[in-house]
Amino acid sequence: MPQLTITPAGWTLPIEPGQSLLEAALSAGVRLAKSCRNGTCRACLCPMTSGQVRYRVEWPGLSTEEREQGLVLPCVAEALGDVTLHAPSATQTL
Template sequence: MDETTLPQAFRVTLLPQQWTFDASPDQTLLLAGLAAGIRLPHSCRNGTCRACITQMTAGDIQYRIEWPGLSREEKQEGWILPCVAQPRSDITLDAPAATHIVNAPRPVVLQAPRPPDPMASDRDADVRVST
């Protein structure tokens, strides 16, 4: 299939969750997942850190960069970097670390205790003055 005949989108299936989302041929699998509310592990988004490394069990991809941070052996075993991989067919990924963004735990925001307001202090009311 050449670039001029690619469909509008391909179906991406994540295992073992059985979650699916669509990815257009000009979109990376990582960004398509995020747009669909699914977070794959990632960091650099340029194919060098390998935080997103995932095994593709079915499908065909094309990389946005010439040689992403994978060895020849890893490529032959089906490992891909979704941050720079664009679909060229329907894709199945073994992605047990993927999470639904809406179901992900919310970060805890800690706030420092507020200091007492010096103007609201009662300490002057307890002082007795003798004359």
């Protein structure tokens, strides 16, 4: 099962099949910035420092330049293997 690592906290958690990165974080008690959860508001935008994702929606609210810079929208991104996100504002709730 792929793993999601959240830096700088260093939390590592499993990503269940079909989960978005945001859903995987929430199931493990890690709160990331979010609002719409459908890829439009960009509240969850954050840098992916390693890994690859695909998007559930055809037009996630992310420019080509932002994708090239490694930015992702975790609410609609599904991991294609292990992923590391840099989310300094993440908090643990469990």
